[in-house]
Amino acid sequence: MKIDSLYSETELLAQAASGSEKAFAALFHGYRNKIYSVALRLTRSTFLAEEVVQDIFLKLWVKKETLPEIQDFEDYLFIMTRNHVFSAMKKMARQQQLVDDLQLEMPSSEDSTYNRIIDQEMDQILHEAVELLPAQQKQIYLLSKEQELKRDEIAKMLRISSETVKTHLSRALRHIRAYSKLKLGMTLSWLLLLLVK
Structure with a gap:
């Protein structure tokens, strides 16, 4: 209306x-x-x-x-x-600064545990971001990143132009970056609370 x-x-x-x-x-x-x-x-x-x-x-x-x-x-x-x-x-920037400061203060054994947790969390976030992609973007992203096919190969396989593949990949990566930034910010806040107790 x-x-x-x-x-x-x-x-x-x-x-x-x-x-x-x-x-x-x-x-x-x-x-x-x-x-x-x-x-x-x-x-x-x-x-x-x-x-x-x-x-x-x-x-x-x-x-x-x-x-x-x-x-x-x-x-x-x-x-x-x-x-x-x-x-x-500003909140995201503060969270990143806190994480950077905390990493500098951590002993190396805690640092490796922390990094392992972050790596696992990033894998989960990446998986969630990919699952949220529209079907064709998801298919093209997986063909490119997991099967390591080139744009021309994907275009030929899906019977679409190379430019269409490029556009879908670009949109998929933008979405994944934005989603990861948002979710990682929340995860880092939660981890910081655990680590500073």
Whole structure:
């Protein structure tokens, strides 16, 4: 549903604040693509951009009673999205710094245990990321990485162009990197809690 006028937007905000899921859905559909575009521009990751859209609308729903107080909803969403992305990036950077600092302080035996845990966790995360890929991207990624076939060989086998293979591989790798970054950040936080006890 396209939001055409200030009146309809104001009305939707008031209805959503009262708990109307239909009004909230209209706001979601009216603004999700704009939030996604901003998040994609800031994160350069389709996976993270989708996560940002979900997080933003979840926050809005949790505090829905404050919606009628918002003067310019589009500007509010832009600022909220920008702040959310920057906070997430700062958090990931802090987590990485903590891990780096902790690695410097660890005796070598603990370090090898820690690295073994991280390696196992990375294998699991990589497996999850590959399983989430669309079918053709997954097939092309596995042919390239596990069977070590060249692009031309994959193209010939699947009867598609080499450029299509390149595009699918590029998208698969972007998704895997974004997913791994997100999941590894959570894992590192959990490991840090265990290791500093």
